[in-house]
Amino acid sequence: MQENVTEALPRPAEQGTLLDRVRSLVLGGEYPPGAPLSEVLLAEEFGVSRTPIREALKQLQHEGLVEIRPKVGTFVREPTRREIVELFQLKEGLEGLAAGLLARRGPVPELDVLERNVEDSVVAAAEQDAERYASLVHEFHWTIIRGSDNRKLVEHYDRLMNQLAYHRMVVRTAEHPGRIRTSTEEHRAVLDMIMAKDHFGAEAAMRNHVYASSRELLTDSATAHESSLL
């Protein structure tokens, strides 16, 4: 059952460095929070020795994804509710910053991508295609982040999202039809500001949007699986 999940996916974990593969394993949700990640087992699973596994786990520790208890073991780390709130605050700051930076740039290809994205989102929303909508939301945010033309920002955002990616909380927005409509309008508002080169307004609109969706997710999770988050 657990294995079937990985089998069903396009196996993104099979590609890339060992670190990426181990990270995908942790983020994949196959190991629930608190589950032990034995170095020897992982070593066997990936067909390498303990040493490179150790290096990867150490890195994941610094990324906040696992916890290494000396002489005891390595465990999948569950972020506290407080941390999630903090991460969303950061997300708001970084995405706002990115939107502002993008607005300052001239006419760049990212704008076309965003325009089509918003149009497609409207369609996906009308068709109630939750999966496609979630995918478009993902693209929208990442396009703006990358559109900032600031690689360090992208790096930090990536780190942030990895920590936030737990529990596939990301796609939950798609389940609320009411929120979808609001969310689409907010995307539209952000894009308008960017195209108007109003970097101040773009940042404000983006932050407003991120804040609204994070509030949605936080209140959601609080009621849905309060025990695991609080």
Place this chain on the structure above:
Amino acid sequence: MQENVTEALPRPAEQGTLLDRVRSLVLGGEYPPGAPLSEVLLAEEFGVSRTPIREALKQLQHEGLVEIRPKVGTFVREPTRREIVELFQLKEGLEGLAAGLLARRGPVPELDVLERNVEDSVVAAAEQDAERYASLVHEFHWTIIRGSDNRKLVEHYDRLMNQLAYHRMVVRTAEHPGRIRTSTEEHRAVLDMIMAKDHFGAEAAMRNHVYASSRELLTDSATAHESSLL
């Protein structure tokens, strides 16, 4: 000569984890950018084997401080000018965010620290005590960052500053009497906004301040040692 430098300092590198010690070594400037960091030499220097050194270097690579060329060696990494600009943009965003968050919080002890800090800064500026002034600036910024009460923000900011801490560029502000006065006034403005609980104004004031000082540093370095940064 090189050894004497470490001997002369209060040896902050002697404390903390191995990672911290190696990081201090790199940031200490004893190894110029591009200098090789041999695993075996470091292992001897720290009295451990290659393995823990390797782990530390790998981590420093992810922090952007060193570059590991496979099968060739590990080298102190020199950030490009573009990266420095990107980092300053991020710095502006994070410090602005922190100032805003701090302003939202009620009357917290950080406010007293900041108040005294600004007062002391005025004195230090009047007395032309550059070292003390630089120290106070450092405290001012970190107090606001920590005052955000957002540990994830602190973590990201710490990472950021490590990358920016190269070449002790940080203290250069102290060399410009004109900039000092402006800088102090900007600190005062930020503090006023925070104490007025104007989180919007606090963020704006902070960003304005960070932007101004980063412009100062960037134009400085461009003229001073253009070759090494561009």
Place this chain on the structure above:
DNA sequence: TCACGTTCTCTTGCATGCAACAGAACGTAC
């Protein structure tokens, strides 16, 4: 003098072995 093939050295990458420790499991005394 220059171009080119070869050796040679130094580096990292990874596998493995052993020691140290945490914590569970167990037995024992009361």
Place this chain on the structure above:
DNA sequence: GTACGTTCTGTTGCATGCAAGAGAACGTGA
């Protein structure tokens, strides 16, 4: 039944050995 001391198993931490590769150094031919 309970508290406590002991063993025992599993885990990580680190040292070491060996192999593979990159690049310098060198020699050789023209």
